[in-house]
Amino acid sequence: MPNFFERLISEFQSPLRYFFEHLISEFQLPLRNPVLLFSLLLFIILLSPIVLRRAQIPAIIGLIISGVIIGPHGLGLIGERTMEDEGSIKLFSTIGLLYIMFMAGLELELNQFKKFLNKSLTFGLLTFAIPIALGYPLCFYVLQLSPLASLLTASMFATHTLVAYPIVSKYGLSKHSSVAITVGGTILTDTAVLIILAIISSATKGNLDFAFWVRLITSLTIFSIIMFFFIPKIARWFFSKLDSEKSSQYIFVLSVVFFAAFLAEVAGVEHIIGAFVAGLVLNRLIPHNSILMNRIEFIGNSLFIPFFLIFVGMVVDYKVFFQGTWPLIIAGVLTSFAIFSKWLAALVTQFIFKMSKIERQIIFGLSTSHAAATLAIIMVGYDEGKGILDINIVNGTVLLILFTCMTASFVTESAGKKLLIQLAESSDIDVNETKLRNKHIMVSMNELKGNEALLEFALLVSDPKVINPVSVVSVYPDNDQAELMIRKSRKSLEDIVKHFSGHETKLNTIATIDHNLSSGIARVSKELVSDIVVLNDSRQMNLLKRIVGDDRAHLLDVCNRTIFFCQMDKPAVSYNKIVLVTPPHSELEPTFGLWAERIIRLGKELSIDIEMFGTQSCLERFQKVGNANKLDFSIHLKEIESTEDFFLHYVKSDANLIVFCSSRAGSVSYEPLIESFGQKIEKACPKNDTIFIYPGMDTENYYSTYQDISANPISAGVETIQKIGREVGNIFKKSEDDESK
Template identity: 25%
Template sequence: MLYLRTLTLVLLATAIVGHLSRRMRIPAVVGQLVVGIILGQAVLGWVPNDQFMHIFSEIGVIILMFMAGLESDLALLKKYFVPSLAVAVFGVVLPVGLVFGFGFLFNLSVESSLFLGVTFAATSVSITVEVLKEMNKLDTKEGSTILGAAVIDDILAVLILSVLVSVYGNVGSSSGGTNSILLNLVLQAVYFIGVYVIFKWVAPILMSLGEKLQVPASVVLMSLVMCLGMAYLADLVGLSTVVGSFFAGIAVGQTEYRAEIDHNIIPIGYAVFIPMFFVSIGLNMTFHGFISDLKFTVPLLLLALFTKWFGCGLGARLTGMNFDSASIIGSGMVSRGEMALIVAQVGFQAHLLHADYYSGVIMVIILTTLIAPGMIKSALGRQAKNMTQQSAETTE
């Protein structure tokens, strides 16, 4: 019954720390990440990072991104597709290029340096989504651009990672290669065609059918079937599960049941699963070799923060957004979270990431995830202050 102790500890700790975070006016997600660090292997060691935590955290991030899709304005996502594309491309190219060069400074091989760059090209906007939701800024041009860029970023990162593992990786198998990559590309194209079909016809039919079922909360139940089903199919074709759940949320959000589902899905997510997800990221933190790794982790952390903030911000600026909006978008793409952790694990298993640097890379990923909410809040604060000043100057 160890899982009951884990669940009790995590939920109690996140409830208390979440309350204190709100009182201190810092994003609640920061407190939940810290809970994971304190309860995990880094400090107390009370909560293991086991299969139970993995399953609950995976469901948590799937539900969180489903809610993000549910609350997104499809018209805004379409309107800001070009900025999203520019943000994603620059947000991948800059980290890959500069972190690749950084790897050379530590005498890493070409493939290891390239993989290090790909690791920090990955973006996890689940943290950003939580902060934007908390500050009622998710359904804005900046929020829509971040969400769109995150989907494109995920596709680019998966494609580059597939090529790297196929060309350089050593996972104990000689099968795959170019044919496997081409097959994945075809499957992913079919998946996105399927997403369009679901948008147009399947979602309205399923939700209408759900309303007719003689079971409690049938509409919410059917929406979860779509959410989990599309996440599963995305995983099958080599995409992240959050891509599938995000599109499921958008599809359901176009139906007349959006308000009912939004109201009822919040308790399901925030009562158990979403706190488990944020805590699970903190559980990956360890202070093993902290001092000896500083000469590697400190410059890598600065580079990780700068390349995403500047690269994504540059993409936004080149498509006509002002500095404040570009800064919010750049800050919103800084968090590496679970995406980079997954990429790092894949690379480690494929012998693309040297064991001597693995713990340092994990630490930098966790630190970017901890720092990102503060950067977003600061950028939003500057935007609000500048808008107030401009409004005052206009009325004078």
């Protein structure tokens, strides 16, 4: 019996010994197993921000420090050979770098960028000229570098990488003027520096001749034509055809980013320029509050960008600074001047444009970090340069990268919090406007099919700061099939939530029963305290409904909310312009600011212009609403005296979204001609998507409270007779047209 147990133990010892020996061999330094390396990096991405959060250290700094610790010059978990090989680490870090630049272009508020274009140009010139003008004599006389090495190192001072950009994005400040100015200036200065890099690289190879300039200009021209002419057309077509395939859209976006980066390298500049251009090109086609945008930000911030930050830390070799004083002097001079030159550029920008101290800190924080282009420049000087730069400059630059990234993160984090507090304290939204903005939208739909565009519209115009801004409601008649329809509706609503699960906005879903659709919508809108009701509106309306009234008229009678009747068949990204028609005195309606804010948000999210057909007073009030809500948008006025003048001035285009602000009977902007305007729009522009807005009535004064008493029976009778007369006239007119044919 003892022999049996001894043999059994020996049988188990062999596999266990093999397992642990194999396990120990896999952990021999440096680690080589790609699966183990990937697991290690994922654990760092997960735990580093959590651990360092208690020490009030920004997550970006934690990732960079983690890279220093596990890198070849730290604990040696990852060797130099693993970093240099074209493997997963280098690939993911490159993707992260391109992702940062792509998101900077994608999140850039184009209307605001145009607004501050001169400021961006000025800052770009300052942040390029000041470091080079002061850095060249510093390198030449103090560090005693050669003229070419001094120019190369000075140009390195001028670059900056938006390492701290995820911080302002997290705080919701990516559309602030100071951020827009910095991002614009970043692209200008980095483009100029990288062109200088291409020139120096060609000069070291002896290829700097007339043919080089011809090749560079020709290549950049071809690159620009492809990116700004062909890619937008292809992307618009792709998004229109595959609107429901969100995963395919994301893969398409990634393909465009890396193809643009590749084309930029072919054109003779660095790939980060191509990634940023890809962001600019897709900016108008990807709404900032869309599911696709949410996926782009989530995957980038969770995976790719942290890989790049860890890789930056791995490059740092801190041991070299203990081998003598000269490397420390070089590193100290380079780091101090790099930070000082960016601070000086931000200070001069502040004085020129009379900006606040916090805005200067935001500009300084975003522009002081050096990483991508800096590494590219130094590596060109060290690898290709025939002795242009020595190892001390390279090591000093790596330390510069570490300290500038840390400085940028701390400054941006601190300034971002201060700016948020300042914006909250200086909010100048009108009290009456705030009273009207309950910020809840109720979408009425009974099934997902055919209503994707409707719900997408509601999500685009919702306020992202509200926790639950949208509710989806299905109302069914109270009959024998009611319970069956409710069960089917709940399944349909679950499909809706699943379909839009990629969007950060949480959707409330309700299935209910009422005597009729209109009464149910009115009742639920009161229960939810919704300020806007959005529903699909059929284009088909027969003669009988037009005379005796349809569901639209009934809903307007029983519901005092602002109602959007939408006829939307196309994806939102296919719109080129919003055509807004406002009757005279529509700005005097009590809920004008409510619906105006939504249309402004739609134009802002889609980065398209609003063309208003209305009065000057309506335009001024419209702009006031946008300014009060701190929304940047572009609007142009074509002044008309009545809604009928719209057809005289409107230039037809199937890519336009037509929005008509109608009015209810008895309101200040109501006129009888308004009721026939919708029919004329349908006939004149049958291929256009349309939205008919009926502003809500003040609850306290809403006439439906007294609906048992007719306030003006004679007027109602006259209006009914006018309806009958118009329909009969249309019948005879149609008969005459048929006979003439």
